[in-house]
Amino acid sequence: QDAFEAFHVDKVLVSKYLKSLQIGELAPDQPSIEPTKNKMLVKDFRELRAAVEKMGLLKPNQLFFFLHLAHILLLDTAAWLILFYFGTSLVPFIVSLVVLTISQVQASWLQHDLGHLSVFRKTKWNHLLHKFVMCHLIGASAKWWTLLHSRHHAKPNCFQKDPDIDMHPFLFTLGKKFSVELGIKKKKYMPYNHQHKYFFITLPPLLFPTYFHCHTFYIAYTKRYWVDLTWMLTFYIRFFFTYGSLLEIKSLLAYYFIFRMLESSWFVWVSQMNHIPMDIYYDNNLDWVSTQLQATCNVEQSLFNDWFTGHLNFQIEHHLFPTMPRHNYWKVAPLVKSLCAKHGIEYQCKPLLTAFADIVHSLKNSGELWLDAYLHK
DSSP, X not given: OHHHHHHOSOHHHHHHHHGGGOOOOOOTTSOSXXXXXXXXXXXXXXXXXXXHHHTTTTSOOHHHHHHHHHHHHHHHHHHHHHHHHHOSSHHHHHHHHHHHHHHHHHHHHHHHHHHTTOSOSSHHHHHHXXXXXXXXXXXXXXXXXXXXXXXXXXXXXXXXXXGGGTTTTTTOOOSHHHHHHHHHTTOOSSOGGGHHHHGGGSHHHHIIIIIIHHHHHHHHHHTTOHHHHHHHHHHHHHHHHHHHTTSOHHHHHHHHHHHHHHHHHHHHHHHHTTTTTSOOBSOOOOOHHHHHHTTOOEEOOOHHHHHHHTTGGGHHHHXXXXXXXXXXXXXXXXXXXXXXXXXXXXXXEEOHHHHHHHHHHHHHHHHHHHHHHHHOO
């Protein structure tokens, strides 16, 4: 119920697809909430969601998103103009790289909004602009992103259900419980006791230019997302035609790979600061609020933090209300805090640099727990 409400904007439309799946109704004496879920918390959250809808917090301010798109397109154009007017020597080359990286990361935050159907009231307009931003401006598949990200939101930090933690155990050991289990089983795919060190040279700089780069094409091809693939090709044609007219082939490839590394680093630090330090384990079939709160934390609000993280500093509110336009997160945050306080649920909020440091600290702690369990029975 709560997950259905959270993910869908047009309830009437999607309900039509559910009719063929109905197999019956609960008997009057049957409970409507499973024993693993907090009945009073579920009740209070549903009242909160009704209040949020009544306050109009799920309605987007389209001027906000128009200005956001405009600044992305201006930066994208500026990156090329810098090389065109100032040449391809080291300084303009670096400045252009930085400007394009900012444009790409901000585009990734906007495609995230579009993928969650939070920019337009009509779903089809969200899907259309999502393809333009994700496929044409970034060069990745919109459907690929939706496939993976929806699973992440449904079961965040739940092993074998959340694709964002698939790096466990092959690259990193995540979470206290998993690290101990892995050590007891004497499994070792990497030197986990050093994972807080090799994290810096693996996941942040290489996620986009290696794994994501290949995976988005693989999924789009194998699942026959032909429209997405066509849109994606327009990015590469545009990029290599415009920048290829200014840079030699070696410089062009270096330019492309470096901005992908910078983009990847920015994205990984922001996206992982809210999840890796939190509880990571198997799915315990908890209620919607408990599932989201045990896997997410917030970062303090400021104009810079909001812009730098694409408002993902409000990760708790985003996970509870994934279709809510991000410019309204700060409005619902006090209500969520009150709900958490009432039910004794920890609502974590920390400074940005502390959140970054907690990624490293949690990896170090997990590695130490693994090593201790690995060396002792």
